[in-house]
Amino acid sequence: GQQLNQSPQSMFIQEGEDVSMNCTSSSIFNTWLWYKQDPGEGPVLLIALYKAGELTSNGRLTAQFGITRKDSFLNISASIPSDVGIYFCAGQTSDVDNYGQNFVFGPGTRLSVLP
């Protein structure tokens, strides 16, 4: 079935540094989503992307929908301690019908920010 790969699996950075992570697949997706999960909480949507090449920002976060539609990237600028958590990408192949079959999550990138 469809699978998403995220890299890196984990990363340790200094406060103030920029962060880059990506999500790749062998399948084409029509929608890419990026979520953040804090310890003991459910995932929270950060950014949604709907078109190949689309670049979208949400504060210090910027995400891009890859041209090939098989990947997506998330960047965090000037990291702060509250950026700690697990970042998940999720891909969807269709906006309607068969929702349960074609929406998948990546395994996540665990981010640690050192003061």
Added chain:
Amino acid sequence: DAGVIQSPRHEVTEMGQEVTLRCKPISGHDYLFWYRQTMMRGLELLIYFNNNVPIDDSGMPEDRFSAKMPNASFSTLKIQPSEPRDSAVYFCASSLRVGLREAFFGQGTRLTVV
């Protein structure tokens, strides 16, 4: 609105026991989703409902798992009998319409089967 509310937050049970997880979606949301999260398999969609009707349960791992939504404000996920491999965090999410973009997750129930 308080968001999606799940209970209990933590559950420890012995193998073979019945486990019931509960979810109250956000008022007015038509869709409700149950997810399971494990280190090995990540986040997996188990089942989702539209207007209280199960639409897709292909993600339910086996017959030991069942889910119901008797009304618009309540859903349960039941495991009977439970097994150690069922240990995971179970999330409930709800949305106004299909599409995870607009889905809001609960805080999850951490289930441990010993």
